[in-house]
Amino acid sequence: MSPTELALEYFYSRTYRAQYVLRIGTIGLVAAACLHFDLLSPLLAGLWVVAFLACELVIWAWWRRIAPRLGTLDLSTARRRQREMIFFCALSTSAAAAPFFVNPAPSTAAAVVSVLFCAGVLMLIAAQQSMTRNMFLWTAPLPALAMIRNMMLLGNGEPPLIMAALAFCFVVNARQLQLSNARAEARMVRGQADAQRDNDAKREFLATVSHEIRTPLNGVLGMAEAMAGDTLSPAQAERLDVVRRSGHALQTLLNDMLDLSKIEAGKLEVEIGPFDLAQAVTAAAEPFLASARGKGLRLHVDVADIRGHFAGDANRTRQIVTNLVSNSVKFTERGEVTVRGRRVGNGVELEVCDTGIGMSPDALDRVFDRFAQADPGVAGRYGGTGLGLSICRDLAALMGGRIEATSQAGAGSRFQLFLPLPSAAAPQATGAALHARPAAADLSALRILVAEDNPTNQLVLQHLLGAFGDVALTMVEDGRAALEAYEREPWDLVLMDINMPVLDGVGATVEIRAHERAAARPRVPILALTANAMSHQVSGYLAAGLDGVVAKPVSAGQLLAAITAAMTPPETAEAEREGPAAAPAGGRW
Structure with a gap:
C-alpha cells in the first residue's frame, strides 16, 4: 500500500x-x-x-x-x-x-x-x-x-x-x-x-533468485535422474546419489526461504480439499527410510487409526511431517524414529518421536524460533538453517492447528502436531491416470512441441522424455516461435515455459487458444513448465488456457504424470472417476 x-x-x-x-x-x-x-x-x-x-x-x-x-x-x-x-x-x-x-x-x-x-x-x-x-x-x-x-x-x-x-x-x-x-x-x-x-523488494529478490537457482538446479536434478537409468558401476551410482541428495537438499532450502518470505508477507495460502491422510503421512516419511537404515535406525510408521479421507491441505500437512521426520532422522544416531497418527476430538494428532540427542530446556524454549539452533557444536555438526520448525509452527497455525515439543537432553524428542481435520468423502477422481505410466509406444507416437529458452532445460527434457521412447520433439526458444510452429503444423502436445523472451508462455497460450477457435482446430493439450508454481499463479495459468503445470525442477515422474493426464480423453477420465476408490495407504516399516 x-x-x-x-x-x-x-x-x-x-x-x-x-x-x-x-x-x-x-x-x-x-x-x-x-x-x-x-x-x-x-x-x-x-x-x-x-x-x-x-x-x-x-x-x-x-x-x-x-x-x-x-x-x-x-x-x-x-x-x-x-x-x-x-x-x-x-x-x-x-x-x-x-x-x-x-x-x-x-x-x-x-x-x-x-x-x-x-x-x-x-x-x-x-x-x-x-x-x-x-x-x-x-x-x-x-x-x-x-x-x-x-x-x-x-x-x-x-x-x-x-x-x-x-x-x-x-x-x-x-x-x-x-x-x-x-x-x-x-x-x-x-x-x-x-x-x-523493503519487504516487497526482499520478496521480489527471493522470487528472482528462486527462478535463477531453479534453472540450474533443474539441470542438475534432471540430468542426475536421466543418468540414474544408465548402467552404472557401484562407485558411479554412489556418486550420483550424492549429487541427487545434495540437489534435493538445496531445493528444500530454497523452498524454506520462499515459504518464510510468504509467511512474513501474509501471502501463504492453504488449499482445503479431501485427501488420504494415511497415504500423505506415509509418503512424507518414506524418503527417509534409506537414510535411517544407513544409520542403523528403525523407522516405524503407524497410521492405522487415521485411514480414510480428511478435509485439509495435503501438501502443507506432508511438508510439516517431512520436516519433523527429517529432523528426527538427522539428530538420531541409534534407536528408532516413530511416526504415529490418531484421531482426537474434531481432528487428528500426528506424533513424531525419536531416541536422538534431545534438547536442553533452554534449547527447547527456542526450538520454534526462526533461525534458532542448538549450541554451536550441535549446529556445526548437523547443519541446518533453523527455519524448518519455525515454518512448521506457522503452517500448523495457518491450518488452525498447533505443534508442541517435549524433549530431554540425551533422551530424544517428541513433536505433536494437532490439526482440525474433519473426515471427508473420498474425491471422485482417484488420480489413477496421473500415476499410471503409459507404454513407451504411446509416447513414441506423440509429436511434442517444446517452448523453452534455456539450453540446459532443453537438454534435460530431451533426456527425460527420451527415456520413454523415441519421442518426436521440436524445440523453440520463445513464445512467438511456438505460436508460429503451432500454426504451421499439428501437434499432439505442447510443453510451454512461462518466462520466455519476445512472448511469454501465457501470452503464447492465449493466442494459440484464440487461433483454435478461429480456425476450428482441435484443442491441443498445453502444459506449463515453470519455477513459478504458487497456487495463485497456477490458477492464472489454468485460466489462460493451460491444461496443467509441472513445477521446476522437473522430475520424470511429474512430467509423465502430467502428460498422461493431459492426453487422457474426457470419456476415459469420466470412466476412471466412476471406478472404485484407491485403498488407503499407510502402514508400518
Whole structure:
C-alpha cells in the first residue's frame, strides 16, 4: 500500500472498526441526558440519534466498498478517498454537536452537560483524527463553536468574553495535540510504508533468485535422474546419489526461504480439499527410510487409526511431517524414529518421536524460533538453517492447528502436531491416470512441441522424455516461435515455459487458444513448465488456457504424470472417476 492508503486504513481501524458499540452507546447516553435536562424534545432527540446513526452507517458502507481495493489505488484516487473520509467524519462530528445549539437558554446543568460533551468530542478529534494535518479544521469547527457558546452561557454574571476565551484556549490546545498526533502518525505511516517497500523488494529478490537457482538446479536434478537409468558401476551410482541428495537438499532450502518470505508477507495460502491422510503421512516419511537404515535406525510408521479421507491441505500437512521426520532422522544416531497418527476430538494428532540427542530446556524454549539452533557444536555438526520448525509452527497455525515439543537432553524428542481435520468423502477422481505410466509406444507416437529458452532445460527434457521412447520433439526458444510452429503444423502436445523472451508462455497460450477457435482446430493439450508454481499463479495459468503445470525442477515422474493426464480423453477420465476408490495407504516399516 502507498502511505496515503496506509494512513486511511490505520485511521479507520483505530477510529471506527473497534469503536462502533462505544460510539453508539455514548450517543444513546447523551440523548438520554439531553431529554433529562430539557435540551431537546423527545422528537428532536430521536431525530438526532437517527441522524448520527445514519452517518455511522454511511461510513461503514463506504468503507466496505473501498477496503478491498486498498493497495491497488493510484495516488490521486487514494487522496480522493481520504477527502471523502474527512467529509464523512465532518458530518458525524457536526451531527454530534448540533443539539447543543438548539436550546437558547439552557439551565446551568444543561450547559455543563453541553460543555462536557463538546469537550469530549474535541478531545476525540485531537486524539484520533490525525490522518492529515488539517483534518481538525474540517471536523472540529461545530463542536468548538458549541463549546464556546455554552461556556458563555455558564458565565453566571461573569463577562461572556472571558468564558469564551477559556473555551478558545481549550480548542487551541486540542488543535496542538492533533498536530502532534498527526506528525507522529505521519512518521509511523512512512516507517510502515518503508518497511513494506523493503519487504516487497526482499520478496521480489527471493522470487528472482528462486527462478535463477531453479534453472540450474533443474539441470542438475534432471540430468542426475536421466543418468540414474544408465548402467552404472557401484562407485558411479554412489556418486550420483550424492549429487541427487545434495540437489534435493538445496531445493528444500530454497523452498524454506520462499515459504518464510510468504509467511512474513501474509501471502501463504492453504488449499482445503479431501485427501488420504494415511497415504500423505506415509509418503512424507518414506524418503527417509534409506537414510535411517544407513544409520542403523528403525523407522516405524503407524497410521492405522487415521485411514480414510480428511478435509485439509495435503501438501502443507506432508511438508510439516517431512520436516519433523527429517529432523528426527538427522539428530538420531541409534534407536528408532516413530511416526504415529490418531484421531482426537474434531481432528487428528500426528506424533513424531525419536531416541536422538534431545534438547536442553533452554534449547527447547527456542526450538520454534526462526533461525534458532542448538549450541554451536550441535549446529556445526548437523547443519541446518533453523527455519524448518519455525515454518512448521506457522503452517500448523495457518491450518488452525498447533505443534508442541517435549524433549530431554540425551533422551530424544517428541513433536505433536494437532490439526482440525474433519473426515471427508473420498474425491471422485482417484488420480489413477496421473500415476499410471503409459507404454513407451504411446509416447513414441506423440509429436511434442517444446517452448523453452534455456539450453540446459532443453537438454534435460530431451533426456527425460527420451527415456520413454523415441519421442518426436521440436524445440523453440520463445513464445512467438511456438505460436508460429503451432500454426504451421499439428501437434499432439505442447510443453510451454512461462518466462520466455519476445512472448511469454501465457501470452503464447492465449493466442494459440484464440487461433483454435478461429480456425476450428482441435484443442491441443498445453502444459506449463515453470519455477513459478504458487497456487495463485497456477490458477492464472489454468485460466489462460493451460491444461496443467509441472513445477521446476522437473522430475520424470511429474512430467509423465502430467502428460498422461493431459492426453487422457474426457470419456476415459469420466470412466476412471466412476471406478472404485484407491485403498488407503499407510502402514508400518
